[in-house]
Amino acid sequence: MPCKSECPREISRRAASRLPRANGAPRRMALCSLPALRRSLVALFALLAASLTAVAAAEPLPTDGPALYRDKQYGRAVPVLREAAEAGDAESQFYLALAYHHGKGLIADGDEALVWYRAAAEQTHARALFNLATIYHRGELVPADMTEALAYYEAAAALEDKRALSTLGVMYYRGDGVPRDLEKARTYWEAAAALGSREAMYDLGLLYVRGRGVPEDPATAFVWFEKAAYAGMVRAQTLVAQSLVGQAESAEDLIEAWAWFHVAAEGGSRTATQGRDLLEMRMAEADIVAAEARAAALAEAIDD
Numbered sequence: 180m181p182c183k184s185e186c187p188r189e190i191s192r193r194a195a196s197r198l199p200r201a202n203g204a205p206r207r208m209a210l211c212s213l214p215a216l217r218r219s220l221v222a223l224f225a226l227l228a229a230s231l232t233a234v235a236a237a238e239p240l241p242t243d244g245p246a247l248y249r250d251k252q253y254g255r256a257v258p259v260l261r262e263a264a265e266a267g268d269a270e271s272q273f274y275l276a277l278a279y280h281h282g283k284g285l286i287a288d289g290d291e292a293l294v295w296y297r298a299a300a301e302q303t304h305a306r307a308l309f310n311l312a313t314i315y316h317r318g319e320l321v322p323a324d325m326t327e328a329l330a331y332y333e334a335a336a337a338l339e340d341k342r343a344l345s346t347l348g349v350m351y352y353r354g355d356g357v358p359r360d361l362e363k364a365r366t367y368w369e370a371a372a373a374l375g376s377r378e379a380m381y382d383l384g385l386l387y388v389r390g391r392g393v394p395e396d397p398a399t400a401f402v403w404f405e406k407a408a409y410a411g412m413v414r415a416q417t418l419v420a421q422s423l424v425g426q427a428e429s430a431e432d433l434i435e436a437w438a439w440f441h442v443a444a445e446g447g448s449r450t451a452t453q454g455r456d457l458l459e460m461r462m463a464e465a466d467i468v469a470a471e472a473r474a475a476a477l478a479e480a481i482d483d
Contacts, residue, residue, distance in 0.1 A: 242259065243259070244256050244257075244259035244260035244262075244263055244271050244274060244275075245260070245270050245271065245273075245274045247259060247260075248260065248274045248277070248278065248283070248284075253278065253283040253284030253285075254284050255284075256274070256278070256283075256284055257275070257278055257283075257284040257285055259271075260274050260275040260278065261275060264295060264298070267302075269298075269299045269302035269303075269304045269307070270299075270304070272295045272296075272298045272299035272302075272304070272307070273295070273296070273299040273304050273306055273307045273310075275295045276291075276292045276293075276294075276295035276296040276298075276299065276307065276310070277292075277310075279291040279292035279295065280292035280296075280310075280320075289320035290320075292320065293311075293314075293320055293321070296310055296311050296314075297311065300331070300334075303334075303338060305335050305338040305339075305340040305343070306335075306340070308331050308332075308334045308335035308338070308340070308343070309331070309332070309335040309340050309342055309343045311327075311331045312327075312328050312329075312330075312331035312332040312335060312343065312346075313328075313346075315327040315328035315331065316328035316332075316356075325356035325357075328356065329350075329356060329357065332346055332347050332350075333347070336367070336370075339370075339374060341371045341374035341375060341376040341379070342371075342376070344367050344368075344370045344371035344374065344376065344379065345367070345368065345371040345376045345378050345379040345382070347363075347367040348363075348364045348365070348366075348367035348368035348371060348379060348382060349364070349382070351363040351364040351367065352364035352382070352386075352391075361386075361391055361392025361393075362392055364386075364392065365383070365386060365392055365393065367379075368382050368383050368386070369383065372403070372406070375410065375482075377406075377407045377410035377411060377412040377415065378407075378412070380403050380404075380406045380407035380410060380412075380415070381403070381404065381407040381412055381414065381415050383403040384400045384401070384402075384403035384404040384407065384415070384418075385400070386400075387399045387400035387403065388400040401419070401422055404418050404419050404422070405419050408439065408442075408481075409480065409481055409482065410481075410482055411446075411481050411482055413443050413446035413447060413448050413451070414448075416439050416442050416443035416446065416448070416451065417439075417440070417443040417448050417450055417451045417454070419439045420436045420437075420438075420439035420440040420443065420451065420454060420455075421436075421454065423435050423436035423439065424436045424454070424458060430462075430463070430466050433458060433461065433462055433466065433470075434462075434466055434469050434470040434473055435470075435473065436458060437455055437458050437459065437462065437466075437467070437470035437473075437474070438470050438471075438473035438474040438476075438477050439451075439474075439477065440452075440454045440455035440458060441455050441470070441471070441474040442474055442477050442478055442481065445478070
C-alpha cells in the first residue's frame with residue numbers, strides 16, 4: 180500500500196543524489212539494518228559494564244567507618260563500623276551506637292545503641308561516656324537516673340571532655356541533681372573554658388555580671404563574653420556589641436560595636452541585625468566603611 184508521504188529510503192536516496200560527487204560517483208548514505216544496530220549496542224553495553232566492573236574492583240574497600248559516618252555516607256559506614264566494633268575498636272563502637280541511636284543507615288534501636296555506647300565507655304571513650312550521661316540525665320532511652328548521669332559526666336570530665344565539664348558546671352550552678360555549689364560551678368566552667376567551651380565562657384561572663392559566688396565584676400564579665408564571641412557564639416557576639424554601644428566613648432568604640440553586630444547578624448541574630456541598623460544611623464559614612472573592614476577581620480579571626 181503506497182505511503183501518503185515519501186518513504187525514508189526514497190528521501191535518503193534523493194538527498195544522496197544532491198551531495199557533491201567524488202571521482203565522478205555520487206555519495207550515497209549508508210543505511211544500517213536494525214539487527215546490525217542492535218548487535219553494536221549490545222557489544223557497546225557489554226564493554227561499558229566490563230569497564231565499570233574493573234574500576235570497582237580496583238577501588239579499595241572503605242576501612243574508615245567513622246569518616247564515612249561523618250561524611251554522611253551512613254549506608255556504607257554501618258557494615259564497616261560493625262566489623263571494627265565487633266573487633267573491639269572503641270571509636271567504631273561509638274559511631275555504631277550513634278547509628279542505632281539516630282537511625283542512620285539502619286533502623287533505630289535504643290537497646291543496641293546502649294550496648295555499643297557501653298562497650299565504648301568501658302574503653303574510656305569520652306564521647307560515649309558523655310552520651311550515656313545525657314541519656315540517663317534526660318531519661319531518653321532509659322528511666323532518668325541522676326546518680327548514673329553524674330557518674331558518667333564525671334568520668335567524661337576526668338578525660339577532659341569539655342561538654343561534660345560545662346554541663347557539670349550548669350548542674351552545680353542550678354543544683355540539678357546535686358547540691359548547689361557556685362564554687363564548683365565556676366571551677367568546672369573554668370576547666371571547660373580552658374578547653375575551648377564557648378558555653379562555659381559565656382556562663383562565666385554571666386557569673387561575674389550577676390556576682391554569683393564571685394564579686395560582681397563587669398570588666399571580667401566582658402573578657403569572658405568576648406572570649407565566647409571569638410569562639411563563635413552568636414549570643415555572645417551580640418552581647419559584646421551591646422556592651423560596646425552602652426559604654427562607647429569614641430567613634431572607634433562604635434566601629435567595633437557595629438562590626439560585632441554585623442558578625443552576629445551574619446550568624447542569624449535578628450537582635451544583632453536591628454542593633455547594627457540602628458547604630459548605622461548614628462555613624463559617619465567613613466566610619467561605616469571602617470566598620471565593614473573591621474567586621475571582615477573579625478570574621479577571619481573567629482573560631483567556629
